[in-house]
Amino acid sequence: MNDATVTLTAGTLLLRPWRRDDLPALLAAYDDPAMRRWLRTQVPDAGEGEHWLTVQEEGWASGTRLSFAATDTARDGELVGSVALNRPVPGVESAEAGYWTSAGARGRGVAPRALGALTDWAFTTFAAEGLRRLELIHQVDNEASCRVAEKSGYALAEILTALPPEFPLDGHRHIRHAPLPAP
Template sequence: MNEHQTVILNAGATPSAPALLLRPWRTEDVAALVEVFRDPTLRRWTSSGVENEADALRWIRDQERNWATGDHLAFAVLETQPQPTSTQGQLAGHVILKEAATGKPSAEVGYWTAAHARGRGVAPRALEALSDWAFDTLGPDGLERLELLHQVDNPASCRVAHKSRYPLDTVLAPAPPAYPREGHLHVRHRAG
């Protein structure tokens, strides 16, 4: 899936929030990424360490390499103006499709939301757009299910999962040190 430069997804506006544009990460996102990662809540739930512009550039380059290999397909989530384009909008979050491959029946999704954008449905709308795109793009090649995982003590992620049609499937045992607490596995199946 190295055609990442042309992949742009949209999620409609709501009465209380602007439309969203999802596109692959770009080097011009460095400053916004550094700013977003100043949030201690975001840092608590992500494994990425973005402290400065060099870290942000390295993180974005990793996303570009992952697109080139097709291993992880990450999107910057932007809140757009009335006429969305691929270059405008404020960084509101991130969604990712992990371990997606032709013929593989499952993949994992992940996301985070910038502090300033929380409470406006950014994560559920972005996750819906990503999920629909994944099933439309990879479903004909065998993708049947998407998995969303989070720690049990992250109720906000549980709400996002349910709003995005990812019902709880299994409670997972802790797996220290990376996952010191129980986890939730939410699963969404491709519509028949």
């Protein structure tokens, strides 16, 4: 999959590939203590923001990271978050989903709706390539991510042991399996 024109919808949310003109909104989203706490990748300035956007473009081109800006059409296209599918090579049955929500959008159900749209799209789009399971990983103390995972049908599968320095605390691995094919 290297079609960076894919869009998804979930109610008033429009999920679309990231664009260069998203840079100011991206920087504003990352200027949030919660984002700095929970996300491994940091975007502290325009240079890092440009690099981050390049990584998203390269992910679409290679098909290894399919990242969507989540915008709210009821709020003039306001950037409210991000969802991404990190895919291994075709034929591997699992992939990893990730997401974040901007500070101003938290508590509005953005993350579960965006993650649900991404999940449904991934299982439909990559079924023929063998995708059977999506995983979602977060730090064990990130209760909000745990709630989003559970609301989105990702069951807690295991506790992951911390691996400092990159993963200083234990984590949760949540899993959602592809729906069974219709008979």
